[in-house]
Structures are given as structure tokens and as C-alpha cells.
Amino acid sequence: MKRRDALRSLALLTGGLVLVPSCDFSEEEILSAYDRLKVSSSMRELLGQITDTIIPSGNLKGASDLDIQDFILVMVNDCMDEDAQKSFMKGFNSFDAYSKDKKGKKFSDLERMEKEEVVQTGLHEESEDKNDLRGFLGTTKRFTIQGFLLSEYMQTEVKSYSLIPGDYQGEVLIESLKKEKLNG
Amino acid sequence: MANFNIDAKEDRTYQAIVIGSGISGSWAAKELCEHGVKTLVLERGKDVKHIKDYPTTNMLPYEFEHRGQITEDVRKENPVVSRCYAFREDAQHFFVKDQEHPYVQEKPFDWIRGYQVGGKSLLWARQVQRWSDFDFEGPARDGFAVDWPIRYKDLASWYSHVEKFAGVSGNKDGLPNLPDGEFLPGYPLNVVEKHFQAQMKKHYGDSRHMILARCAHINGNFDYYAQQGRAKCQSRNLCQRGCPFGGYFSANSSTLPWAEKTGNMTLRPDSVVHSIIYDEEKGKATGVRVVDRLSKEMEEFYADVIFVNAAALNTNLILMNSTSSRFPDGLGNDSGVLGKYVAFHNYRAGVSADHEGHLEYTTQGGRPTSGYFPRFRNVLSQETDFLRGYAAGFSASRGPYADQSGIGMELKENILNPDKWGPWRIGSHMMGETIPKESNYVALDPNLKDEWGIPQLKVNVDYDDNDEKMIKDYLEQMTEMFDKAGFTNIRTRDDHRAPGLDIHEMGGVRMGKDPKTSMLNADNQLHAVPNVYVTDGASMTSTATQNPSLTYMAFAARAAHHAMKNR
Numbered sequence: 001m002k003r004r005d006a007l008r009s010l011a012l013l014t015g016g017l018v019l020v021p022s023c024d025f026s027e028e029e030i031l032s033a034y035d036r037l038k039v040s041s042s043m044r045e046l047l048g049q050i051t052d053t054i055i056p057s058g059n060l061k062g063a064s065d066l067d068i069q070d071f072i073l074v075m076v077n078d079c080m081d082e083d084a085q086k087s088f089m090k091g092f093n094s095f096d097a098y099s100k101d102k103k104g105k106k107f108s109d110l111e112r113m114e115k116e117e118v119v120q121t122g123l124h125e126e127s128e129d130k131n132d133l134r135g136f137l138g139t140t141k142r143f144t145i146q147g148f149l150l151s152e153y154m155q156t157e158v159k160s161y162s163l164i165p166g167d168y169q170g171e172v173l174i175e176s177l178k179k180e181k182l183n184g
Numbered sequence: 185m186a187n188f189n190i191d192a193k194e195d196r197t198y199q200a201i202v203i204g205s206g207i208s209g210s211w212a213a214k215e216l217c218e219h220g221v222k223t224l225v226l227e228r229g230k231d232v233k234h235i236k237d238y239p240t241t242n243m244l245p246y247e248f249e250h251r252g253q254i255t256e257d258v259r260k261e262n263p264v265v266s267r268c269y270a271f272r273e274d275a276q277h278f279f280v281k282d283q284e285h286p287y288v289q290e291k292p293f294d295w296i297r298g299y300q301v302g303g304k305s306l307l308w309a310r311q312v313q314r315w316s317d318f319d320f321e322g323p324a325r326d327g328f329a330v331d332w333p334i335r336y337k338d339l340a341s342w343y344s345h346v347e348k349f350a351g352v353s354g355n356k357d358g359l360p361n362l363p364d365g366e367f368l369p370g371y372p373l374n375v376v377e378k379h380f381q382a383q384m385k386k387h388y389g390d391s392r393h394m395i396l397a398r399c400a401h402i403n404g405n406f407d408y409y410a411q412q413g414r415a416k417c418q419s420r421n422l423c424q425r426g427c428p429f430g431g432y433f434s435a436n437s438s439t440l441p442w443a444e445k446t447g448n449m450t451l452r453p454d455s456v457v458h459s460i461i462y463d464e465e466k467g468k469a470t471g472v473r474v475v476d477r478l479s480k481e482m483e484e485f486y487a488d489v490i491f492v493n494a495a496a497l498n499t500n501l502i503l504m505n506s507t508s509s510r511f512p513d514g515l516g517n518d519s520g521v522l523g524k525y526v527a528f529h530n531y532r533a534g535v536s537a538d539h540e541g542h543l544e545y546t547t548q549g550g551r552p553t554s555g556y557f558p559r560f561r562n563v564l565s566q567e568t569d570f571l572r573g574y575a576a577g578f579s580a581s582r583g584p585y586a587d588q589s590g591i592g593m594e595l596k597e598n599i600l601n602p603d604k605w606g607p608w609r610i611g612s613h614m615m616g617e618t619i620p621k622e623s624n625y626v627a628l629d630p631n632l633k634d635e636w637g638i639p640q641l642k643v644n645v646d647y648d649d650n651d652e653k654m655i656k657d658y659l660e661q662m663t664e665m666f667d668k669a670g671f672t673n674i675r676t677r678d679d680h681r682a683p684g685l686d687i688h689e690m691g692g693v694r695m696g697k698d699p700k701t702s703m704l705n706a707d708n709q710l711h712a713v714p715n716v717y718v719t720d721g722a723s724m725t726s727t728a729t730q731n732p733s734l735t736y737m738a739f740a741a742r743a744a745h746h747a748m749k750n751r
Contacts, residue, residue: 055596062596078255116592123591145588145599152246158600161244164418168551170374173544174605184596 034077036085043092044069049108050095050137051144053115059183061153063144071147072140080139091136098122098133158182193486198224198450200747201472201487203457203502206303208720208736209493210435210443211346215744217448224450224485225443226474228494229299231453232278232306234413234436238426240274248273267685268296270307275424278306288629290644292682295497295689301453302436303495304687305733307424310400310432310552312352312734313575314343314363318563319728322617326562326571329525329620330696332725333706336363342738350433350737351409353417353553354398362395362558362730368404370396371551375542376580376608380555383669392665394578397556400433400734412438419550432552454478456636459506460490460515460716468715469515475636489715489747492693493740496721497526497626500692501641503703503718504628516710519700522693524625526645527727529688530574530616533655533678535662537671539580539608546582546605554579559617559729561657570653572617575729576662582608610671614658617729618683619650620691645683688732690724708743717743 031039039047051063051072063069076088099107099118107115122130122137148154155161159182202213205227216223231237245251252273259266262282271279280297287295298304317336324331340363347366355370373381373396381394401417402409409415414430414437423432430437443449454477461484463470471486492499500523506515514522554577561573586602588595624646628639659676666674683689696702699711704723710716719740721732 054591055599056592058593058596060596060600075250075253078257079250079253081256112592120591141588141591145595146251149599150245150251152244155244155246161246163242163244163420163422165420165550166548168372168374168419168547168549170372170377170547172546172548174546175544177546179601179603182597182600184593184600 031073034073036077036082037073037089039073039092044073046096046107047072047092047140049115050119050140051147053112053119054141054144055148056112060158063148066148066151066153068144068147068151071151072143075143075147076139084135084139087132088136088139091132091134094133095122095136196471196484197486198222199487200224200489200491201226201485202491202493203472204303204491204493204495204499204720205301205440205451205453206298206435206493206495206720207305207308207733208740209491210302210305210439211737211740212491212493212717212719212744213449214439214443215741216748217443217446219748220446220448221748222448222450223443224452224487225440226455226457226472226485227301227303227451227453228456228477229301229303229453230477231451232300232302232426232436234430234434234441235426235428238428239277241422241425241428243274243425264294265296267294267681268687270424272424274422275307278424278426285634286632287640288632288642290642291646293643293645294682294684295643296684296687297495297498301451302434302440305434306426306436308687308733309731310423311556311731312347312350312398312400313556313558313730314365315339315728315730315735316361316363318361318559319726319730322572322728323726326566328571329726330694330698330701333695333697333702338706339735339738339742342742343734346734346737346741349412350400350438351402351405351414352398352734353401353403355396357393357395359393359395359558361563365398367398368402371399371403371553373555374547374580375545376539376582376610377555377578379539379542380578380580380610380669384665387665387668392557392560394555394557397553397577399553401552402431412442414438417552419552421550421552423552456638457494457502458482458636458638459502460492461486462506462508462510462515462713464508464510469713475638477636480636488751489717491740491743491747492716492718492722493720496689496692496724497641497643499718499720499722500526500626501628501638503693504626505638511712516703516712516716518712519702521622521701522703523627524622524692525620525694525725526624526626526689526691527618527620527724528645528683528690529686529727529729529732530618530647530651530654531613531686532616532647532651532681533658533676534611534613535659535666535674535676536612537610537666537675538606538673539610539669539671541670542608543605546584557612561661568653568657570650570657571619572650572654573729574614574616574654574658576612576614576658578610578612580608580610582606607672610666612662612666614655614662615686615688615729615731616651616654616658617727619648620694620726621648626692643684645689647683688721688727690721690727690732693718693722694725695723696725707746708739709746715747717747719743 047069055063323329354367417431458473504514557576559573584602632640695704
């Protein structure tokens, strides 16, 4: 555990780019911080592009500005059981092929609109042989939303989070609530 | 070499020893110390100082690596404690991990424990309802267990005593089956909860009530609580982390610092009590044997009076492990009932629903409590095919959510500005009285020991037919009440959880009038060893339906004064 924690801290400092040689003779090296997953730095980058497609930068920072891909990998690595991790990785590994199948190119070569289409289509796949892919995208979307909303950036710079919610009011007219729209 | 004196017997002698620093032990300690009694408080776990030792108390959600979630490794290593609703990333350090103190489950039993100064008083749900004579008279009227040796009048002033000091918020509801107490202002019910209250009145008249649950939170009389260094509850709902305001009652924020201030308390963490020493010549208990949690060395401490407040099942364990030739089957166990007639609260069932009315309203802010149904079944007389009944929690809630179906900028705008309003969500859960039975027991395992050389506890506790009938009735009645109130989409559930997860285990060292059938007398003294008092959950003859901690606190304060009067 200690070693993993140390690697994790280092990984977070350097954006996950702590590399150890992989054991499966592939050319690429895998990220050691996520010891239950086999994720290379290019896969991490791909995941970043998917999160950026789900929550893009704009007026406010987007998912990839906040390195939400690292949060996703931490959650999958630490909080999901082995079966769910396997399914996530299967879906992840099949994603670029899926992109090629749908759009004729790997994901990183697509335009934003095409990327959105691939992710949305994948999220709504119904056939059984796409279960892992759909699950991977569903998990990625869920953790992207969670990681974004519960990020330090959101909780300190955008919607300041208060541990003290104020006195309870049990009969508040919705139309009386102030609406300050946040422009994403 | 220089410390010969430390080993001298008088340096290990106090006027009183309290085993356990949690909700009931800290009350005994506070009363004793306040009245000049030199008291040693033994706690098996580590020290937890108010505020200083609440490492997560002011952490924002993003500061938790897993945003509150327990990791898969922790969950797998700790299947029992992981089932507890409060065992999350922010409070996991206050719970006993499964391997830290193993026990034998002859039947599934989720034993949830907090080994530290303050015990589970840091973690409790802070609901404090008084018992009434409809509860104390239950066993005698319905012919189970044994008659309680006391009635409400014996405890009423002690309820007041502890409520005032602990700080209890609530409304005076004027219900005979849930007596009013010393209340600070109550928190508001919301518009739908009030609607439901009115519907209950319309359909059930005065026979059923949904009220604001009384909770141990400071909501008034602020100067008084400032003397304890405590302030108004800020409705953070992060109580399980320890409260930097002392907004809710815990031993750490209230009774223990109060006792410490007197200069009469010696608090000794890391002290695992092995057994109580019985002196056959003197015919009384003279002290306790303690195993140091870390060094595993055994030491003895002595006192004229001993309070056992180790939490219900561990109190049983200590007494069973305190054998002598006078008491070969456990201290004070002439009756043979020690460890038997264990009971708990049945939390298996719940009902949820939607409310499609009052859609122009929502709520804002926080509150530390919710609605509560006092028991309405079999109160005045037996009316069902099962004994006793259930209380229930009740709440209505609403808040905006975001449409998350899209992707890209559309999704981003939506989650930044949640503006969808569904129906009100209605929820209820049951808290059923279970009947103490000889066959629901704890005992010492003859072979297995823990790392302190103390036998492991075998737990043999289960539901019975009465519980099954009660679950069915709760689900039917709650469905009917929800239906009459106009709620829709009513869903019932029985999660079949094991006993223990209610964290309301009680009994094994029950009170009673007759030494042949009970362990403790009306003043919580062991019949056979009157200088030993048991005032935690172990002492309970029956369980009623109320959250039990308030009653333990009242028993502890009352017994402490009894001990001082009879010194």
C-alpha cells in the first residue's frame, strides 16, 4: 500500500506520468498508479479526450482542464470490483476500434461533433456485444460529471461550497429562488 | 527503577472505576466526578479529543480522494462494518474494522463498534425519545421476559436531568406514549410533512401521530451550552466526523470534558478490560484487570464501586469472563440468565413514495432530524396477531436535479444549472420492538481468543415469527397511510438485513425484581454484587421502540447518584 500511495502522489503531481515497464512486451509503458488496470499514457490521453467530449472547456474549465481522467482511473482502480474493472477495460480497449467502425477514424482524429456522436451512440448501444463498451462509456460519463462537479475548481472558484447549509426552511416557493445562471 | 511507587496498590486505587467512555459511561463519569468522586475511566480504544481529533471535520467533498466512497479493498476486508450507513470515507477511522476484534457469528449478526474515547457517541443518529409506562409495562402486560423493576416515574426526573445537559430539540406533543421532556426549540417540518400530519389527523383522528423527532442538538439556550464550550448546531449533517461546534451531544464534546474539568477524572485510553476482580472474603468486587491494547501487558486497578458501560455486548463479555469460585459462570450470574434474552430493533423494512402535490414548493437549508411515528400498534391493548409494535421515521424531501441525458456543452450547462423538479420524495423506515428470548444469546467461545487473550464472543441472535408479522403489518399500514395521504408510486422493501445493523443491541444483563430470573435490581446493581452497576444497553429488560441511548444516559446518571448515596 505504501508504495502504491507514493506512486499515486507522484502520479498526481506529474499528471499521472509515472511510468514503469509493462510486463506484456508491448512497446508502451503502463501507468503504475492504477495497479489494477493496465492503462498506458496514451490511453490516459484518450480517456482525457472522452471526458473533454462529455464536458468541454468553454467559459468555464472543462473536464480535461481538471484532469478528470485521473479521478476516473482512481475510482475504477480503487472502488470497483474486479469484474467491473475487467468490463471497463474491455470497453476501453475496444473504444478506438468502435470509433473507426462508426467514423472511419480513431477518436483523436475526429472533429468535436463527430466525437460527441461516437460517445452518444456508444452510450445508447443496445446489442449484447456492446455491453462492455456501453458500460465503459456510462462509467466514464458518470465519473466525469461527479469529478467535475466535486472538483476543487468547482467547489472553490465557481460554486463556493459551504459546509454550513443555513437554517432549514420547509416551505420555499420555487419561483422565489434567485436564479443566477452559470454560463458554461 | 525510579517508579516503584507506581506499582503501589494505593496508586492504582480510585473511588470508582467506569468501564467505557461512551454515551452511558461518560454520563456515569460526569456525575461521579462532579460530586467529588475520584474516578478512573477505562477506554479500550485510542483517545479522541474534541475537535483536535476530528481529522475530517472541515474537509470539503473534493478533499476526499474517493469523494466519500469506501474503497473495494476496505469493503472486501470489512464486509460487516461496510454495511453500516455511516461507514464512509469521512468517518471510517471511528469504526472497528472486522479483523480488529473478531467474533463468532453462530447466526449472521452485524456487530458495529466504535472503540475510542467517546465510543459510538461520535457516530450515533442522535434521536432521543423517552419511554413511557406503555413500554415499561410491556413485558408484564404481554407476558414475555420479566417485569421491569421500575416505572416511568422512577426515570422521569433523570430523563430531564440528561436532556437539559445534553441539549434536546423537540416539540411538546402531549402524547402519553411518548412523554414530553426538557426541549429546546424544535426544527420545522416541511410543507409536505405538515400536509401528511393533517391527513393523519383527518383519517386516524387521535390514534396515530406523525411528529418531529426529538434530537440531541443544540437549538436554543446558547449561554447555558457555552459553559460546556458547545454552540448551536449548524445543520451540517456531518455529525459522524465529530462536530467542531459541539452542536450535537457526544461524550467527547460534553460529558467527558465536563468530568475532566473537575480534576477528579483519570481517563485511561488503550485499556482493554479483561475482567472484574471479585474478592470472596469481602464479598464484593474490588477492581478490574486491564490488558494494555498495545503492549498486551496486564495490570490491575481497584475501586469501591465499578460501573460497567462497555456497550451492550462487550459488557456481557466482561461479566462472563469475570469468573471466580463464587461465580464460575460469570460475575453475578446466580440466575444463569447472563448473556441471554438479548434483543434489538427490527430495521428491516421501509416504504417510499412520491407526492405529486405542493409542486410549487421546495426546501432550503439543513436540519438534523426528521419526522417520527411513535408506536401506534397495541398501545392501549392487544389488537394484532403479533406482540408490541414499531415506531417509524418519516421524511419528505425535494430538490432540483439536472437533465444528464445530453453530452458536450448542453450537458455542461445543464449540470451547472440544475432546474428540473420531480415530485416530492417520501421515505419511511421501521423500528420494531423485538421480544427478548432465552434462545437469543451471547456466550464465550471455548477456544477462540482475541489478541488480548480474551475469549471471543459468540453471537446467536435471530428474528422470529413475531418480527415477520410485524414487518408485514408495518408495510401494510404505512402503505395504507401513504395511500390515504394521496402519495403515489408507493414502494415497499424488506432488505433482510442481519440483526445488529440497527446498532440497538440490548440485554443479556437484564434488570428485574427477582434475582432468580434477572441480573440487575431496580438501581442497576448486580443483585449478587451490589457494588457493580451496569447502565448501558446490556441492562435492558425489553427494547420498546425508542432509540435507546437517552434511556441509557438516564440510567447511568441515576445509578451514579444511587452509588454516591449508598457509599
